[in-house]
Amino acid sequence: METPVFTGLSAFPLTPIAADGDIDEEAFARLVRRLAAAGVDSIGALGSTGSYAYLTLPERARxxxxxxxxxxxxxxxxxxxxLRTRDVLAAAEDAQHAGAAGVLLAPVSYQPLTGDEVFGLYEDVTAHLSVPLVVYDNPRTTRFTFTDELYARVGRLPRVASVKIPGVPADPAAALARVARLREILPPHVTVGVSGDASGAAGLIAGCDAWYSVTAGTLPGPVLAITRAAQAGRAGRAQEESERLRPLWELFARHGSLRVIAAVAAELGLTPHDSLPRPLRGLSGDDHGQVADVLRRLRLDA
Amino acid sequence: METPVFTGLSAFPLTPIAADGDIDEEAFARLVRRLAAAGVDSIGALGSTGSYAYLTLPERARxxxxxxxxxxxxxxxxxxxxLRTRDVLAAAEDAQHAGAAGVLLAPVSYQPLTGDEVFGLYEDVTAHLSVPLVVYDNPRTTRFTFTDELYARVGRLPRVASVKIPGVPADPAAALARVARLREILPPHVTVGVSGDASGAAGLIAGCDAWYSVTAGTLPGPVLAITRAAQAGRAGRAQEESERLRPLWELFARHGSLRVIAAVAAELGLTPHDSLPRPLRGLSGDDHGQVADVLRRLRLDA
Incomplete structure (x- = not known):
């Protein structure tokens, strides 16, 4: 099974929320068009950055x-x-009807989930899917940690086309070893995609097929530059540009990437000032000022 | 403001899910009647044990x-x-229309929440409430940890009547000191309720006003016995009965209280075999057998 969708740069746009609590559909459409125009390889709508967990099923379908x-x-x-398998199945139906090329599924939890429960979730969902699925491993939001054994079990399910891993080790040799290990345990048609943008360049250099990027959803240009450099084997160039963006990654680590990228989008005039769904709150005061500052220093404010 | 509701034993029933994925309303009504007949002081419907996080707003209203x-x-x-404040406000409206004597609110999270975001949630919700609110601190499911400073801030909001704490230290002197500290930082009309059933007797003995109990939602008898003993100042008797139930608490620690109490309810014929919402799965095989075994050994299988 060929899965060209799940390679290269996948950009995750915000789903901006208007002051009345509804999706700001114009701002969202604008963000999507911006990504298509920039030439990203795929668009990850309704990822964590797209606040899927906070939206109703009808909002998500729309x-x-x-x-x-x-x-x-x-x-x-x-x-x-x-949180509930029944709702995951409904969202999968809606995504397919909308024309999605694939779906992305994280084991969202309230009660901490067991490995068998997570496997059962992927088993139940893939049995009903007709498009490829990305296994979305994001322990920061799901509070579930995949073991390699579970990666291997889930990776063998039908329709599984990619695994979105939370990052690679900072040490290049360890990153290489980690990606090699994932290749061993996953079937050959399952791509490995890195996330955690600070880790993106290192992931691609270590052999990941894809970068699932928060930053690229709002700032596709610099992330595409890193991706294309890495894909062309210009590891030094990719690392250099990633290093240049470090002040942004540092803000991500401090405030969470969602709050920072929402502030970036607001600074660039792409969204209303605070576009996050309550109870989340956009950065304000000094914290917002630091984001604006970093944008200016990195010349990303154009 | 007197808040007699938030003292004594509050019992949290399961919301059993039928094989078709809908609430088994008959089984749920039966569980509630069982608690009323047993003489608990209040009933905590749609708590974590009642799987609120997995249900739609219409299901919760019903x-x-x-x-x-x-x-x-x-x-x-x-x-x-x-997860979303808008949905919390809708659920609060529905609960009040249903005739709830109070509401219970945990800071459920997907993106990890900041203290200011959690305060903002309670501020937004209490501004719209006309019944008392229990602040529900359950880091195991919310992955949010309250600081004492935040307890104090939230405790001063209107309508806040009680704080459901996740437990007290095992050491009796430390438990006393902890409850005394909570008394210092909370307004006098805000009651302190212990949860984590292994900690219930110790909490009451240390001066908590209430016990918010998972076990009592299915097995009210033994938990009432502990509660009434503690309330009568018979600490030894309360500790003894709590100690007798230790094999049950040990199963809670191993599998999560929800999976264990669902197995208990099934063993007692109160619910269909596996009444948990997917992706959660009931205990099976040896794990279920151990629950049945403990029920028999503790003579709770009547």
Whole structure:
């Protein structure tokens, strides 16, 4: 099974929320068009950055349709995670009807989940899917940690096309070994995608097939530059540009990437000032000022 | 402000899910009637044990009405937590319309929440409430840890009537000191309720006003015995009965209290075999057998 969708740069846009609590559909469509125009390889709508966990199923169905409609042919992967399997299945149906090229599923939890429960979730969902699925491993939000054994079990399920890993070790040799190990345990058609943007360049250099990027959802240009350099074997150039963006990654580590990228989008005039769903709150005061400052220093404020 | 509801034993029933994925309303009503008949002081419908996080708003509204209808005048406190503030406000409206004597709110999270975001959630919700609110601190499911400073800030909000703490230290002197500290930082009308059933007797003996109990939602008898002993100042008797139930608490620690109490309810014929919402799965095989075994050994299988 060929899975060209799950390689290269996948950019995750915000789903901006208007002051009345509804999705700001115009701002969302604008963000999607911006990514298509920049030439990203795929668009990850309704990822964690797209606040999928906070939206109703009808809101998510509508956002998926908007994303596909404005993606100008760029494949759209849609997040379908939910606390309850029944809702995941409904979101998967809606994403497929919207024309998603694939779906992205994290084991969202309230009660901490067992490995068998997470396997059962992927088993139940893939049995009902007709598009490829990305296994989304994000312990920061799901509070579930995959073991390699579980990666291997889930990786063998039908429709599983990629695994979105939370990062690679900082040490290049350890990163190489980690990606090599993932290759060993996953079937050959399952791609490995790195996330955690600070780790993106290192992940691609270590052999990951894809970069699932928060930053690229709002600032596609610099992330594409890193990706294309890494893909062309210019590891030094990729590392250099990633290093240049370090002040941004540092803000991500301090405030969470979502709050920072929402502030970036607001600074660039792409979204209303605070576009996060309550109870989340956008950065304010000094924290927002630091984001604006970093944008200016890195010349990302154009 | 007097808050007699938030003292004594509050019992948290399961919300059993039928094979078709809908709430088993008959089984739920039966559990509620069982608690009222046993003489618990309040009923905590749609707590973590009641799987609120997995249910739709209409399902939760319906379950709240059933609980109040079958509680025979015993006050019902209804869980209103949700990932999004908008949904919390809707659940609060529904709970109040159903006749809830109070609501219970945990800072449920997907993106890890900041202290200011959690305060903002309680501020937004209490501004719209006309019944008392229990602050529900359960880091195991919310992955949010309250600081004492935040307890104090939230405790001063209108309508806040009680704090459900996740437990007290095992050492009796430390437990006393902890409850004394909570008394210092909380306004005098805010009661302190212990949860984590292994810690219940110790909490009451250390001066907690209430016990918010998972076990009592299915096995009210033995938990009432402990509660009444502690309330009568018979600390030794309370500790003895709590100690007798230790094999049950040990299973809670191993599998999570929800999976164990669901197995207990099934063993007692109160619910269908596996009544948990997917992706959660009931205990099976040896794990279920151990629960049945403990019930028999403790003579709780009547």
């Amino acid at each position: 956002a998926a349709r908007i994303a596909v409609e404005h993606a100008d042919g760029v494949p759209v992967v849609v997040g379908i995670g939910a | 379950a709240a009405r059933i609980a109040v209808e079958h509680a025979d005048g015993v006050p019902v406190v209804v869980g209103i937590g949700a």
